[in-house]
Amino acid sequence: MLEKLKQEVYQANLELPQRGLIKYTWGNVSGFDEATQLFVIKPSGVDYDEMSPDDMVVCNLNCEVVEGNLNPSSDMPTHAVLYKSFEGIGSVVHTHSPWATVWAQAGMDVPAMGTTHADTFYGAVPCARFLTAEEVNSNYEYETGKLIVETFEDKNIKPNEVPAVLLQGHAPFVWAKDCAHAVMNAVVLEEVCKMNLFSKQLNQEAPALPQEILDKHYERKHGKNAYYGQN
Amino acid sequence: MLEKLKQEVYQANLELPQRGLIKYTWGNVSGFDEATQLFVIKPSGVDYDEMSPDDMVVCNLNCEVVEGNLNPSSDMPTHAVLYKSFEGIGSVVHTHSPWATVWAQAGMDVPAMGTTHADTFYGAVPCARFLTAEEVNSNYEYETGKLIVETFEDKNIKPNEVPAVLLQGHAPFVWAKDCAHAVMNAVVLEEVCKMNLFSKQLNQEAPALPQEILDKHYERKHGKNAYYGQN
Amino acid sequence: MLEKLKQEVYQANLELPQRGLIKYTWGNVSGFDEATQLFVIKPSGVDYDEMSPDDMVVCNLNCEVVEGNLNPSSDMPTHAVLYKSFEGIGSVVHTHSPWATVWAQAGMDVPAMGTTHADTFYGAVPCARFLTAEEVNSNYEYETGKLIVETFEDKNIKPNEVPAVLLQGHAPFVWAKDCAHAVMNAVVLEEVCKMNLFSKQLNQEAPALPQEILDKHYERKHGKNAYYGQN
Amino acid sequence: MLEKLKQEVYQANLELPQRGLIKYTWGNVSGFDEATQLFVIKPSGVDYDEMSPDDMVVCNLNCEVVEGNLNPSSDMPTHAVLYKSFEGIGSVVHTHSPWATVWAQAGMDVPAMGTTHADTFYGAVPCARFLTAEEVNSNYEYETGKLIVETFEDKNIKPNEVPAVLLQGHAPFVWAKDCAHAVMNAVVLEEVCKMNLFSKQLNQEAPALPQEILDKHYERKHGKNAYYGQN
Numbered sequence: 076m077l078e079k080l081k082q083e084v085y086q087a088n089l090e091l092p093q094r095g096l097i098k099y100t101w102g103n104v105s106g107f108d109e110a111t112q113l114f115v116i117k118p119s120g121v122d123y124d125e126m127s128p129d130d131m132v133v134c135n136l137n138c139e140v141v142e143g144n145l146n147p148s149s150d151m152p153t154h155a156v157l158y159k160s161f162e163g164i165g166s167v168v169h170t171h172s173p174w175a176t177v178w179a180q181a182g183m184d185v186p187a188m189g190t191t192h193a194d195t196f197y198g199a200v201p202c203a204r205f206l207t208a209e210e211v212n213s214n215y216e217y218e219t220g221k222l223i224v225e226t227f228e229d230k231n232i233k234p235n236e237v238p239a240v241l242l243q244g245h246a247p248f249v250w251a252k253d254c255a256h257a258v259m260n261a262v263v264l265e266e267v268c269k270m271n272l273f274s275k276q277l278n279q280e281a282p283a284l285p286q287e288i289l290d291k292h293y294e295r296k297h298g299k300n301a302y303y304g305q306n
Numbered sequence: 307m308l309e310k311l312k313q314e315v316y317q318a319n320l321e322l323p324q325r326g327l328i329k330y331t332w333g334n335v336s337g338f339d340e341a342t343q344l345f346v347i348k349p350s351g352v353d354y355d356e357m358s359p360d361d362m363v364v365c366n367l368n369c370e371v372v373e374g375n376l377n378p379s380s381d382m383p384t385h386a387v388l389y390k391s392f393e394g395i396g397s398v399v400h401t402h403s404p405w406a407t408v409w410a411q412a413g414m415d416v417p418a419m420g421t422t423h424a425d426t427f428y429g430a431v432p433c434a435r436f437l438t439a440e441e442v443n444s445n446y447e448y449e450t451g452k453l454i455v456e457t458f459e460d461k462n463i464k465p466n467e468v469p470a471v472l473l474q475g476h477a478p479f480v481w482a483k484d485c486a487h488a489v490m491n492a493v494v495l496e497e498v499c500k501m502n503l504f505s506k507q508l509n510q511e512a513p514a515l516p517q518e519i520l521d522k523h524y525e526r527k528h529g530k531n532a533y534y535g536q537n
Numbered sequence: 538m539l540e541k542l543k544q545e546v547y548q549a550n551l552e553l554p555q556r557g558l559i560k561y562t563w564g565n566v567s568g569f570d571e572a573t574q575l576f577v578i579k580p581s582g583v584d585y586d587e588m589s590p591d592d593m594v595v596c597n598l599n600c601e602v603v604e605g606n607l608n609p610s611s612d613m614p615t616h617a618v619l620y621k622s623f624e625g626i627g628s629v630v631h632t633h634s635p636w637a638t639v640w641a642q643a644g645m646d647v648p649a650m651g652t653t654h655a656d657t658f659y660g661a662v663p664c665a666r667f668l669t670a671e672e673v674n675s676n677y678e679y680e681t682g683k684l685i686v687e688t689f690e691d692k693n694i695k696p697n698e699v700p701a702v703l704l705q706g707h708a709p710f711v712w713a714k715d716c717a718h719a720v721m722n723a724v725v726l727e728e729v730c731k732m733n734l735f736s737k738q739l740n741q742e743a744p745a746l747p748q749e750i751l752d753k754h755y756e757r758k759h760g761k762n763a764y765y766g767q768n
Numbered sequence: 769m770l771e772k773l774k775q776e777v778y779q780a781n782l783e784l785p786q787r788g789l790i791k792y793t794w795g796n797v798s799g800f801d802e803a804t805q806l807f808v809i810k811p812s813g814v815d816y817d818e819m820s821p822d823d824m825v826v827c828n829l830n831c832e833v834v835e836g837n838l839n840p841s842s843d844m845p846t847h848a849v850l851y852k853s854f855e856g857i858g859s860v861v862h863t864h865s866p867w868a869t870v871w872a873q874a875g876m877d878v879p880a881m882g883t884t885h886a887d888t889f890y891g892a893v894p895c896a897r898f899l900t901a902e903e904v905n906s907n908y909e910y911e912t913g914k915l916i917v918e919t920f921e922d923k924n925i926k927p928n929e930v931p932a933v934l935l936q937g938h939a940p941f942v943w944a945k946d947c948a949h950a951v952m953n954a955v956v957l958e959e960v961c962k963m964n965l966f967s968k969q970l971n972q973e974a975p976a977l978p979q980e981i982l983d984k985h986y987e988r989k990h991g992k993n994a995y996y997g998q999n
Contacts, residue, residue, distance in 0.1 A: 094329075098724055101653070120766030149757060149765050171653045173732050180651045180736035181743045189411045190476045191332070191402045208749040215753055244746045245652045262329055270404050272739055274411035277503055281412045284475045287439040291446055295380060303380050304351030420873045421938045422794070422864045493791055501866050505873035508965055512874045515937045518901040522908055526842060534842050535813030560787075560955055563884070582997030611988060611996050633884045635963050642882045642967035643974045670980040677984055706977045707883045734970055 076142055077115055077133060080106045084115045084166075085128040087254035091170060092123065094262055102170040103148040106254050107158045109165070112136055114158055118145035138217065149216060156220025157250060161227075161234040164250045166257035171246040174268035175261075178202065179241040185264070187284050188271045193292035195263040197236040201226055205243045223248060236293075239264045307373055308346055308364060311337045315346045315397075316359040318485035322401060323354065325493055333401040334379040337485050338389045340396070343367055345389055349376035369448065380447060387451025388481060392458075392465040395481040397488035402477040405499035406492075409433065410472040416495070418515050419502045424523035426494040428467040432457055436474045454479060467524075470495045538604055539577055539595060542568045546577045546628075547590040549716035553632060554585065556724055564632040565610040568716050569620045571627070574598055576620055580607035600679065611678060618682025619712060623689075623696040626712045628719035633708040636730035637723075640664065641703040647726070649746045650733045655754035657725040659698040663688055667705045685710060698755075701726045769835055770808055770826060773799045777808045777859075778821040780947035784863060785816065787955055795863040796841040799947050800851045802858070805829055807851055811838035831910065842909060849913025850943060854920075854927040857943045859950035864939040867961035868954075871895065872934040878957070880977050881964045886985035888956040890929040894919055898936045916941060929986075932957045 087104040091097045100123065105116035115131045132143035136159045138152045148154075154167045178185050185200040187193055203226040210218035223240050227233075238260050239249040247264055251257035274281045296303040318335040322328045331354065336347035346362045363374035367390045369383045379385075385398045409416050416431040418424055434457040441449035454471050458464075469491050470480040478495055482488035505512045527534045549566040553559045562585065567578035577593045594605035598621045600614045610616075616629045640647050647662040649655055665688040672680035685702050689695075700722050701711040709726055713719035736743045758765045780797040784790045793816065798809035808824045825836035829852045831845045841847075847860045871878050878893040880886055896919040903911035916933050920926075931953050932942040940957055944950035967974045989996045 098728065099721060101656075118767065146764075146767055171728075173728060174735075176651060176653060177732050177735040177739060180732060181740035183740055188475065189407060191407060194332075205747055206750065208747070211749045211753050215757075244650065244744075244750060259330060266329065266402075266404060270408050270411060272735060273405075273408040273503060276507065276738065277408060278412035278414055282475075285436055285439070287442045288437065288475060291442050295446075302377075305349065305377055419937065420869060422869060425794075490792060497791065497864075497866060501870050501873060504867075504870040504965060507969065508870060509874035509876055513937075516898055516901070518904045519899065519937060522904050526908075533839075536811065536839055560959065561952060563887075580998065608995075608998055633959075635959060636966075638882060638884060639963050639966040639970060642963060643971035645971055667978055667981065670978070673980045673984045677988075706881065706975075706981060734966060738969065 077108055077111070077113065078128075080108055080115045081128045081131040081133075083254045084117065084131050085126070087166070087168070087258050088117045088126070089123060090258050091168075091261075094258065096170040096172040096258075096261055096265060102168070102172075103150055103154075104166065104168045104254055104257065105148075105151075105154045106166045107164065113141055114154060116147050116151055116154060118143070119148050121145065150219075152214065152217040153220040153223070153248065156217060156224065157248070160220070160224040161250065163235060163252065164238070165252045166250060166254040168249045168254075168257040168261045169246070170249075170261055170265075172261065172265040174266075174272065175241060175247040175264050176245075177272065178268050179243060179246050182243045185241070185268055185271060187289055188274055188281060189267070189284060190288065190292045191263065191270065192267045193284055193289045194296050195260055196239065196267075197289070197293045197297075198232065200237060200239045200241065200264060200267075201230055201232060202241040202243055219245075236297075308339055308342070308344065309359075311339055311346045312359045312362040312364075314485045315348065315362050316357070318397070318399070318489050319348045319357070320354060321489050322399075322492075325489065327401040327403040327489075327492055327496060333399070333403075334381055334385075335397065335399045335485055335488065336379075336382075336385045337397045338395065344372055345385060347378045347382055347385060349374070350379050352376065381450075383445065383448040384451040384454070384479065387448060387455065388479070391451075391455040392481065394466060394483065395469070396483045397481060397485040399480045399485075399488040399492045400477070401480075401492055401496075403492065403496040405497075405503065406472060406478040406495050407476075408503065409499050410474060410477050413474040416472070416499055416502060418520055419505055419512060420498070420515060421519065421523045422494065422501065423498045424515055424520045425527050426491055427470065427498075428520070428524045428528075429463065431468060431470045431472065431495060431498075432461050432463060433472040433474055450476075539570055539573070539575065540590075542570055542577045543590045543593040543595075545716045546579065546593050547588070549628070549630070549720050550579045550588070551585060552720050553630075553723075556720065558632040558634040558720075558723055558727060564630070564634075565612055565616075566628065566630045566716055566719065567610075567613075567616045568628045569626065575603055576616060578609050578613055578616060580605070581610050583607065612681075614676065614679040615682040615685070615710065618679060618686060619710070622682070622686040623712065625697060625714065626700070627714045628712060628716040630711045630716075630719040630723045631708070632711075632723055632727075634723065634727040636727050636734065637703060637709040638707075639734065640730050641705060641708050644705045647703070647730055647733060649751055650736055650743060651729070651746060652750065652754045653725065653732065654729045655746055655751045656758050657722055658701065658729075659751070659755045659759075660694065662699060662701045662703065662726060662729075663692050663694060664703040664705055681707075698759075770801055770804070770806065771821075773801055773808045774821045774824040774826075776947045777810065777824050778819070780859070780861070780951050781810045781819070782816060783951050784861075784954075787951065789863040789865040789951075789954055789958060795861070795865075796843055796847075797859065797861045797947055797950065798841075798844075798847045799859045800857065806834055807847060809840050809844055809847060811836070812841050814838065843912075845907065845910040846913040846916070846941065849910060849917065850941070853913070853917040854943065856928060856945065857931070858945045859943060859947040861942045861947075861950040861954045862939070863942075863954055863958075865954065865958040867959075867965065868934060868940040868957050869938075870965065871961050872936060872939050875936045878934070878961055878964060880982055881967055881974060882960070882977060883981065883985045884956065884963065885960045886977055886982045887989050888953055889932065889960075890982070890986045890990075891925065893930060893932045893934065893957060893960075894923050894925060895934040895936055912938075929990075
């Protein structure tokens with residue numbers, strides 16, 4: 076079942092090390108099928124060299140395995156919560172990409188300092204708080220998903236406008252309408268985290284991007300009258 | 307038309323990711339034909355793997371498409387303004403190369419701190435101010451070009467002696483007599499931005515290059531009595 | 538003798554430059570055979586291109602060469618002490634990987650600041666003090682091993698829970714149950730050292746990972762009820 | 769003439785970009801023939817793809833071209849002065865490798881902070897002062913060589929024990945008994961410059977390597993009783 080999506084998810088997982096986002100098996104990509112309300116995710120801890128599209132695991136939004144002989148990624152419940160809560164997203168990516176993780180470990184939101192950021196994220200990428208001991212010890216990965224949703228609600232951020240989050244002391248989760256775009260958003264986040272860190276070191280007073288430039292760049296790619304690309 | 311130039315522009319665009327200046331489609335190179343006063347530019351948002359020389363778009367200095375089935379790069383009007391205003395340049399490159407973008411986000415000129423800089427740029431590479439809300443909301447990409455020209459006039463910098471600019475909160479534009487040299491200048495700028503950042507961190511009092519060494523290195527490559535290379 | 542282990546040790550040594558942990562011959566991997574109480578180690582200063590599995594040197598825990606025509610790595614006695622003192626380890630890796638060496642030169646323990654760390658190291662990776670002049674001038678490499686053991690005893694750290702150490706002014710030693718995991722642990726240490734450095738620069742108050750998250754991540758991979766992977 | 773040396777010099781020049789020390793043609797390697805007192809050097813500004821061993825230029829210690837159809841590297845006179853002044857060296861390498869250039873631009877000696885340094889350089893790598901206007905305007909490249917020699921004399925450093933120098937505002941020159949070792953020393957310098965920068969950032973009080981460890985590591989590779997490697 077869902078053979079085409081399995082192929083997409085498999086390819087997107089391979090893209091993570093190719094794009095320098097992960098080493099070994101430190102990441103996972105899933106893809107969601109709107110029609111069946113099922114999602115396909117990478118198996119846990121399997122070497123990429125030995126992995127095939129058939130090894131992808133199919134799960135439902137109750138965090139149950141529907142098809143597959145292997146254990147799904149241990150982060151599977153986080154993915155499930157995001158698909159259940161964030162309308163319209165078709166793929167979730169988790170990595171420990173180093174520059175984004177640097178910001179996560181610092182416990183800081185990533186401000187919109189430039190147009191590279193504004194082309195993808197309409198405002199700062201939030202950093203969610205540490206999970207509490209209680210959350211950690213009940214159902215860790217599920218609570219992680221809930222915390223992400225809570226963070227977007229509390230800060231009044233629209234997940235389709237800012238498709239990424241950092242988890243304090245952990246690393247990023249990123250999403251998009253499909254796998255290729257979710258991986259791309261993870262690359263953008265990584266690049267922005269690297270550049271913003273050094274811009275702040277170079278000039279402690281470096282300002283955030285003025286609102287009108289943020290609007291302009293986000294809108295020319297994602298707005299109603301977008302004119303970037305061939306559409 | 308302009309088949310040879312299309313080939314050059316195509317190749318130079320491919321060189322951007324190969325040299326680590328861009329990821330995905332975050333950059334564009336154009337080339338100018340003096341005889342026809344037309345320029346050739348990359349189409350907007352097309353994957354490099356799927357792009358061919360025939361996909362390049364031909365435009366005139368009034369920002370009109372003269373030939374081509376695809377939309378030109380959304381930054382096309384910036385290129386047009388530069389060709390119209392900066393005499394003798396034959397190619398313009400725009401990237402979001404990370405170290406140059408770090409300086410752009412910091413809103414700082416790149417000082418001439420070493421001979422790597424002086425071999426290409428005869429003095430500091432200026433950082434143009436943020437565009438105003440009015441400029442952003444009228445004809446953003448055209449106004450970007452005008453701001454670059456204004457910056458060089460205000461600071462009394464000769465665009466053929468300092469063939470690059472940073473736009474605050476955005477990224478660099480770079481130029482040269484032809485596509486290969488424009489890409490090379492973009493590489494030099496990127497390298498210099500990386501090195502200068504860390505030289506300043508290592509020694510806050512690190513001085514600019516003395517004028518006579520700046521002169522010497524610039525002149526031995528670009529002066530009347532240049533003796534670098536085989537000419 | 539020990540042909541299979543020689544092959545593993547050979548492959549693991551080749552992996553060091555492939556994973557960006559070393560340049561030239563600045564590292565060494567050994568593997569221990571529990572049954573014979575012998576270990577196999579890379580020869581000293583031999584180019585990787587010219588090295589074959591048969592060039593690996595077999596040594597005993599008294600630092601004597603048992604088989605092999607080449608000199609063993611000059612760090613061989615350090616490996617011997619670790620195999621003698623740290624029960625259950627099957628491989629030792631030494632590199633001068635740059636980010637770990639940065640921390641070693643700073644003389645600082647690497648704190649557990651994120652889950653990337655906690656997935657492998659159950660707490661801070663200690664930095665052992667400089668060797669004394671007396672230690673340096675008696676039997677340097679052997680004393681290095683003894684100092685590592687002393688460091689773990691003094692700080693009451695279990696070597697199987699924190700399978701790595703930094704030597705002040707020198708570089709890391711890392712270990713694991715087998716060669717592939719020892720190289721992986723060296724990669725984790727390198728990545729963590731890079732990220733922690735910049736997290737601290739971004740936020741001087743960046744906290745260590747809360748104990749419950751450290752426990753959770755370490756236990757889900759290495760604990761009795763581990764559920765990461767396919768076992 | 770000197771065909772074997774031309775081949776070595778050619779190969780060593782190709783190694784510079786392969787090892788990440790240079791971009792484009794921003795570096796040069798030469799090799800010295802003791803018997804004839806001639807040296808072979810890369811031509812100036814020729815693309816590496818188009819260069820062959822036959823393009824190497826033969827010069828004498830008076831800075832005259834003895835054989836070759838191309839202009840030698842514009843830095844040729846610096847190489848000549850080093851061969852004339854530093855007894856026993858067989859190769860000189862010049863690069864603008866970024867981390868070494870960072871220190872050169874900062875105008876700072878590179879202290880011996882770790883054993884990676886001590887394995888190659890017996891003490892700090894000195895940074896020579898800016899050339900004076902007079903030196904720049906008389907015979908720049910020749911004066912550069914003289915300044916390097918003066919620096920080693922003034923600081924009482926033996927060029928065979930510390931085979932590298934930084935030129936303030938410029939970049940490193942490195943040497944060794946042959947081309948392969950000169951390139952290796954340039955790689956060591958680059959790595960050490962990167963690591964020391966960040967060690968100092970991590971711990972402003974990070975100490976230099978104690979003298980006895982510096983002695984030990986330098987001597988075990990280069991001393992009378994060296995025991996590193998297979999000799």
